[in-house]
Amino acid sequence: MASDKQINWDVSYSHIRFMEKALVGHKCVASFKRTRDIRFSIERTDDRSRVIAVLINRYTIGLADVIGVLAEFRNVNCIVAPGDWCGYTREAKDYGAQQGVAVFHASEFLGALWKDDPLTYVKIDLKGRPMYAYRSD
């Protein structure tokens, strides 16, 4: 555990509603259940594996955020920032991948739900080049 107290992930009700609406309208989502406010257990269509995502509101997700989420929540495989204005560091993305956890902002996450293994999802541009939400890009 990162500390005795849980970390305040700054997720507002509007962030949660955005996520819920996006999941309801997603063709790969069969059903989902939200627990502890920000943890989404998502059953997917067509035999795709279950996704357990935690929503955190960070302008930039850093290594400490990934470690904090993994300490606080079990069996997580996605960490999601609520807007496309959000990003993450390479360290956060890489550490998450090492732990089997994908770090995304919102639209990346919705794209990743189409993949059998969301961890392998990379957004690409019109020329097929990978696009990450690293702040330095």
Place this chain on the structure above:
Amino acid sequence: MRIALTEGISAFVFGSAVRDRRSARDLDVLFVYDPTRIAPAMIYGVLGPTISQLSELSGLPVHPVVLTIAEEHADAFLNRSRAIPLIGWLAETTDHTLRWPAGLRSNAII
């Protein structure tokens, strides 16, 4: 100049509170820490009281971004966000002489 809140941590304000500090509705704070002094797994525990104090002092909800020195350098966050040292922002914005939190008194300039 960087001003450290406690040894191994520097703090900066960015976003709306820098652009128009009087009408800001929240306080975006970048904390940059040295992971050789404070492990990433412990940093939120260390920062928790400071974040609470900042929120009380400013009267604003604090939205932290917490990065290692290497993460900040790689992403050039300080340059891109035009962040300013937290202590300077507090001094110009709040009645800090009356309500300066104990945890912020021991600042060291690095």
